Amino acid sequence: MVRVSDSPVTPAAPARATALRPVDLRRVRLDEGFVGDWQRVNRDATIPHVIDRLESTGVLDNLRRLVGESDASFRGPLFADSDLYKALEAIGWEATRGEATPFLPFVDESVRLLAAAQEDDGYLDSYYQGPHAGERFTDLPQGHEMYKLGHLVQAAIAWAHAGRTDLLEIALRYVELVHETFGAGGRDDIDGHPEIETALVELSRLTGDTRHRELAKRMLDLRGYRTIGEGQFGGAYYQDYTPVKKSREATGHAVRQLYLLAGATDVELDDADAGYRSALDALWTSVHEHKMYITGGLGSRHRGESFGDPYELPADRAYSETCAAIANLQWNWRMLLLDGDAKYADEMERGLYNAIAVSTAIDGKSYFYSNPLQLRTGHTHEEDAPSTRLDWYFCACCPPNLARLLSSISAYLLTESDDAVQFHLYAAGRYEIGDGVTAQVATSFPWDASIEISFDGPTVRATQLRIPAWAQGATISVDGEPARTAEAGHARVPAGVRSIALNLPVEPVFERAHPWVDGARGALALRRGPVLYCIEEADLADGVRLEDVVIPAQPVAEEAGYDAALRAPALTISGGRRRAVDGDLYSAEAPASTTELGDVRAIPYFRWANRAPGAMRVWVPTV
Structure with missing residues (x-):
């Protein structure tokens, strides 16, 4: 029988005294309201939708194939197993609140398949046991093997808190193999996608076995010596360019960077002598003061889903992946526990109501993967830059990640x-x-x-x-x-x-970007409380192109009433004007004249694209 500690039921419960302690999520019962309603939509719509799509896209069949119950070819990306693990974690948190009954047949089937597919030495990976059998741990930069294991561990922890340990037993067998292969005296190699680090620390808290935390620390301290190699995007892409303790600038793949920082913070939380604090502080500044969108979105380059240079924050090419915003909330939560500064909760709030909330439709069944702050008229629709939310993606990391966050959101409030x-x-x-x-x-x-x-x-x-x-x-x-x-x-x-x-005053106010943010120069963003607003093509008169809409340099915004369809209050910006633009791409002529347009309607950024595909912008040009 696996030993499980009596630590609070929460995604992160430090093993030593820290500035603040998390509260067991079972001590919080949400009522009707923005967060409570969102959690219910997650349970009633998002999780069932995720389960359906895991079946229809072959994620479970990939496991059935390993045990002779399916002859289908492997489907999905090589890290598809992790989508299953995130879904299982989401349901595990629901189970702690007694809300998982409808999903138990899916959980039982998933655990049965995982147990049957696991090899004698603990290895479990449908891609490397399937089409690439015999190649385990040969492509650590891109293979995602330990990333997948990290999500398996976190799912197992959620279920252990709910009183079920069969998934934990599966995860522990695989973790022991990783100890043997990559622990002290083993291979000095690291996974290209951080995530296992925070999972291992959480596992050490749950079981009381500090070896898991030490393995996480070993993985952190091996990073930064270019053992991964340059790959397609360079060593910085993998956060393997500078040792973690010496890092001062957020680089590379945004999700990888933020999961790595969450893991380093977890180690710091449990070990006062870990030595990551100065790096964590510098990297927090780099992320939140130099490389973050006003919405809390992170990652300004589609190439490599990565951070750009300081202040490189183009609105229309923002990648701002949903998973990056979720990872940033998780990192800020751990920093909040570490020293109690309210600025970390400010950033959790910014991300939750903007960069995370925008990722899902009102009905909870379609999603954005990337979250731009502007969509141009005539935008070319493509999967990694869609014109509207999609019900699934080939790389479907975001929907189940969203599901696990909302299932556990009660743990982040108090x-x-x-x-x-x-x-x-x-x-x-x-x-x-x-x-x-x-x-x-x-x-x-x-x-x-x-x-x-x-x-x-x-x-x-x-x-x-x-x-x-x-x-x-x-x-x-x-x-x-x-x-x-x-x-x-x-x-x-x-x-x-x-x-x-x-x-807390929620009157609408306008904000300007730092002057070095070229993508927002000469424009204003409208905020009401913590919620950023945008203007959308759906609210413009026929024949008015969004790119021609400008507002006064000193605008006024007023309440426009609650929009029942969007489940949010709208605003109006007075004094809107329409530019008269000719067809010249470049011209030496004076700027185009403007004509009166009247009030311009604005809606919460996270509610755009719920009516119809169309142009949108957060940063509105002034005249």
Whole structure:
């Protein structure tokens, strides 16, 4: 029987005392509201859709083929197994809340196939046991073998928390093979796609076996000596160009970089002497101050799905992969636990309501893989730069990744310390905050400014409320007393209270990009609270081309009411104008004249492409 620790049921529970501690996700029950509704759509629509597509695209057949139950050829990319593991993790988190019953036949079948396909020494990979049998661990730069194992481990951990350990036993057998092959005294090689590092640390926390964390640290410390080679995109693409502890600039494939940083932070969380902190701080600055889109999107180059140079953030060519935004939320969560700075939760919020939320349609059954901030009129539709969301992709990493995040989102809202409980992301629901006290949060945030927290008894510890950096003029009222202004960071309310009223202003404001961001120079972005807005072709009069729409240099935006179809409030920008442009591609003539257009309607960026394919932009030119 596998030993499982009594650590909190959560995606990341540090093994030592850190600034903040995660709260068991079973202590949070979400109510109707933005986050709660999204989690329900995930359970009712996204997960069933993912299961259907895993069957129809051959992911399960790839395993059946190994055990003589299918004669179909291998289908999908070589890392297709990882999509199954992410789906199993998503269902595992649902199981911890008692919500997984409809999915149990799928889980049982998947675990049966995995157990039957696993080799005697623990190896399990439908691609390298299938069409490329006998080539295991021969293409570490692109083979994704340990990346896939990492997702298997994380799925197994979710199910172990739910009380089921058969998947964990499968994962542990494979992990032992990796210890033998790549552990101390073994091969000094690393996988081209980081992910196993954070999974191994999580496994060490679950089982109490610190060998797994040491293996993760070994993999981190082997990276940066160009053992992978240059490959098609160069060593920086694999984060194998500079040792992790010496790295100061985010480079290469964005998802790989961010998963690597999550893993390094996990090791740092559990080992105060790990030595990654200065690199983590420098790389956080590189990512969030030099290479991140205003939406929280990451990765500005389609070539290699990679980070570009500092301030290289073209709106229309933004790659901004969904998985990168998810990885960044996971990394910021770990940094938040490490030292408690509210800036990490600010970035979690930015990504959640923009770069992550935009990836899925209202019905939860179609998705964006890349998330540009502009789509031009007449855009050429292609799979990695579509004109609208697709119900699946050949490389389908994002939909099941989204599913596992939303299934576990309850774990990312709340933390605690010895003397306080911290609310970071605001969602309606019931929170068991410890000390025998339950908090009820009532809010329609992010659409409404009001967040009401009532406690069923006087609080025993202080309550800390994150005040986002964007929320200038935020106020707090305690037990009905007059409201006071709260500054950005964590506002502290002493123990012994029964109610807190927090107001986070969500009036629309315009923002400018750093002047070095050439792709947004002379343009403005509209934000309402944490939500970025865009203008979309669907809201323009017939004959008006989106590229011709300009707004005043000092524009005014007003509320335009709640749009029931989009399930979000719309805004109007007054003083819109239309450029009169001739057909010359280049000209020495003066800029084209403009004519009055009237109010320009704006909708949340994450709701674009829910009505019809068409042009869209976040950064709107001014005149």
